[in-house]
Amino acid sequence: MSESPEALAGVADVDCRGKQALVTGSTSGIGRAAALALGQLGADVVVHGRDPAAGDAVVDELEGIGVDGTFIAADFADVGAVRDLAAGVRAETDGLDLLVNNAGGFFREGRLTDLGVEYTFHVNHLSPYLLTADLLDHLRAGARVVTTASGAHQGASLDLEGVRDVDDYSATRAYARSKLANVLFASELARRLDAADRDVTSNSLHPGAIPGSGFSRFLPGPLPRLVQVLEAVPGVTTVADGAAELLFAAVSPRTADVSGRYFSNRQPTTPSSAARDPEAARRLWEFSADVLDVEEPLESAGSAVDA
Ligand SMILES: NC(=O)c1ccc[n+]([C@@H]2O[C@H](COP(=O)([O-])OP(=O)(O)OC[C@H]3O[C@@H](n4cnc5c(N)ncnc54)[C@H](OP(=O)(O)O)[C@@H]3O)[C@@H](O)[C@H]2O)c1
Numbered sequence: 001m002s003e004s005p006e007a008l009a010g011v012a013d014v015d016c017r018g019k020q021a022l023v024t025g026s027t028s029g030i031g032r033a034a035a036l037a038l039g040q041l042g043a044d045v046v047v048h049g050r051d052p053a054a055g056d057a058v059v060d061e062l063e064g065i066g067v068d069g070t071f072i073a074a075d076f077a078d079v080g081a082v083r084d085l086a087a088g089v090r091a092e093t094d095g096l097d098l099l100v101n102n103a104g105g106f107f108r109e110g111r112l113t114d115l116g117v118e119y120t121f122h123v124n125h126l127s128p129y130l131l132t133a134d135l136l137d138h139l140r141a142g143a144r145v146v147t148t149a150s151g152a153h154q155g156a157s158l159d160l161e162g163v164r165d166v167d168d169y170s171a172t173r174a175y176a177r178s179k180l181a182n183v184l185f186a187s188e189l190a191r192r193l194d195a196a197d198r199d200v201t202s203n204s205l206h207p208g209a210i211p212g213s214g215f216s217r218f219l220p221g222p223l224p225r226l227v228q229v230l231e232a233v234p235g236v237t238t239v240a241d242g243a244a245e246l247l248f249a250a251v252s253p254r255t256a257d258v259s260g261r262y263f264s265n266r267q268p269t270t271p272s273s274a275a276r277d278p279e280a281a282r283r284l285w286e287f288s289a290d291v292l293d294v295e296e297p298l299e300s301a302g303s304a305v306d307a
Pocket residue numbers: 024025026027028029030031048049050051052054074075076077102103104105106123148149150151206207208209210211213214215216217
């Protein structure tokens with residue numbers, strides 16, 4: 001039998017009883033496996049995605065483990081739905097110990113959302129930004145915010161001007177930019193939490209290239225199912241491996257005091273130079289608040305950017 005994510009991450013002994021977690025994008029793939037692993041460790045989990053049948057199935061599994069599970073549906077291309085998700089999480093929990101920003105995907109067609117921004121950027125970056133902002137005061141002392149980025153951020157440029165334009169759309173470029181935004185967001189959040197003296201950490205991670213998740217759903221015809229068969233090939237990075245990356249950042253004692261870092265292969269790793277640019281991180285933060293028409297989160301902690 002293959003190893004569990006919690007065993008792979010070296011966290012099988014971590015006791016999460018009494019902890020409350022939100023894992024976005026946990027109806028499928030890495031998020032689903034991480035949500036169930038957190039349940040195995042004793043955490044109660046709010047499950048999120050769009051597919052209610054898949055969400056209810058994860059909740060049933062969590063309840064079978066003996067923890068509380070709740071599913072809340074929200075389309076991340078819809079600002080109102082994200083705000084409702086945050087309100088739902090507030091209603092269902094009395095505080096969060098773990099916010100995992102994991103929902104996302106690769107989207108073949110270029111289109112603008114109601115905000116007038118490119119869909120991938122909206123779903124993969126703006127919605128986790130808004131959700132985190134709405135839940136900041138619901139994070140308990142010692143909480144961790146973990147964002148699933150990707151090694152695909154390497155080579156990307158932020159190009160905020162291009163976010164409002166899909167004339168020359170490239171799905172690969174849009175995905176890479178959104179994942180660069182994830183790394184920048186996580187590090188800027190860490191800096192602002194620290195400046196605001198909040199006892200909350202923020203890190204991002206690359207889960208590995210994982211054919212067995214639902215990630216390949218953008219491929220046409222039967223290809224997604226064919227690609228998923230690779231999950232069983234020895235040596236291939238599995239969904240459990242990806243969930244282990246997430247668990248390492250989310251609950252390992254080894255990462256408890258680490259903030260503002262990017263993990264890959266279960267260790268802090270140096271992301272691209274574009275992802276280490278504090279000025280770009282600040283611009284992205286302000287741009288995101290502007291596009292969403294919300295007050296800048298942790299604004300008073302935003303002034304002094306370390307060189
Ligand atoms: N697999 C890889 O090789 C790989 C590599 C690097 C990074 N990642 C990242 O890992 C994360 C998880 O992906 P995965 O591989 O586990 O793929 P997955 O199996 O397709 O899972 C994606 C999750 O995100 C949710 N989601 C997608 N679009 C959404 C939207 N518009 N609104 C709300 N929820 C949405 C899905 O929910 P529904 O199905 O219910 O809509 C699902 O729960 C993503 O951020 C992805 O970019 C994956």
